[in-house]
Amino acid sequence: MATQQSQSIQTLLEAEKEAAKVVQQARQFRVQKLKDARTQATKEIEEYRRSKEQEFKAFEASHAGNTQSASVAIDKETDVKRKEITAQYNKSKDQVVKKLLDRVVLVKPELHRNLKKVEA
Amino acid sequence: MANRPLNDDEVINEMNKMVAFIKQEALEKAREIKVKADEEFAIEKAKLVKQEQQAIDVHFEKKRKGAETAQKIAQSTLTNKSRLKLLQQREEHLQDLFEVARSQILDLAAQDGRYVQFLEGVVVQGLLSLMEPSATVRARAKDEELVKKAVASSQKQYQEISGRAIKVDVEPSLSNASAGGVVLISGTGRITIDNTLDERLRLLEDRMLPEIRYDLFGANENRKFFN
Secondary structure: OHHHHHHHHHHHHHHHHHHHHHHHHHHHHHHHHHHHHHHHHHHHHHHHHHHHHHHHHHHHHHHHHHHHHHHHHHHHHHHHHHHHHHHHHHHHHHHHHHHHHHHHHOOOOOOOOOOOOOOO | OOOOOOOHHHHHHHHHHHHHHHHHHHHHHHHHHHHHHHHHHHHHHHHHHHHHHHHHHHHHHHHHHHHHHHHHHHHHHHHHHHHHHHHHHHHHHHHHHHHHHHHHHHHHOOOHHHHHHHHHHHHHHHHHHHOOOEEEEEEEHHHHHHHHHHHHHHHHHHHHHHOOOOEEEEEEEEOOOOOOEEEEEEOOOOOEEEEEHHHHHHHHHHHOHHHHHHHHHOOOOOOOOOO
16 A cells, blocks of 8 residues: 555656656747747848848949949030030130220220319 | 545546646646747847848948938039039130230231320320329330320320329330330329230230120120129
């Protein structure tokens, strides 16, 4: 009878041990899951960063292209305008030189406006 | 429930029941833990990812703005350079024009009639500015005779206009390299009026700039105020 009792108790104790093991495993599973969360998150973040980086590089490349073409366009425009300026100049320069020279010799002597002629 | 002590079979039965119960509890607890673990996993992962994604977005937004600003700056620099080139071109032409004028001025003194009239006018103008009792007129050596004649008539004109008399000396002290015209000096030697052709041209070059701009290059489209 006593052996039977102690056997029963033994069985129960073993069952408890098994139970505790099962629970312990579940806890370990949880801990591992949290670690996994971290590592997976890091991986996803890295992928996201990489894709954003590529996006940005594409944007940069397109803008560098823009600047180049803009520069060429502006240079062309500038040349056209310069030629216009020279053409305009050549058309009017003789006339302006004549104007200048005419005025060099143009004199209109006047008495200062604050003065009065002295009558003899 | 039996009040008598249990026999062997019943004991075993009860034992098994208890063992099963313990096992069952353990399994349920384990399941709970696992379910919670999965939830926490998902939440934690989402939180971390979202956090970092936001940071990354901010970072790249900044970079993008920087690149845009750089582009605007580059564009503005190009436009500015272009404008400067155009202005430079105009300035070159202007200087060229003045060069031509300066060389043609030398021919003015050769046209006698006009030149004499000019000399007279210029002397009268000088005398009227000086308003002194006496003055000296400096001229080129080759103009000495012309200037003396001009001075005589100028003194008369001066008398007519101002009612005053003035004593004038003529000095042939200007270099022959000058284009023509005279320099007047007051009697005390302290006031000088430079009425040479070179000086007058120089003054005109400066004063006539707005008019020259209009004649050579047309009006300025961007100008708003004219008073």
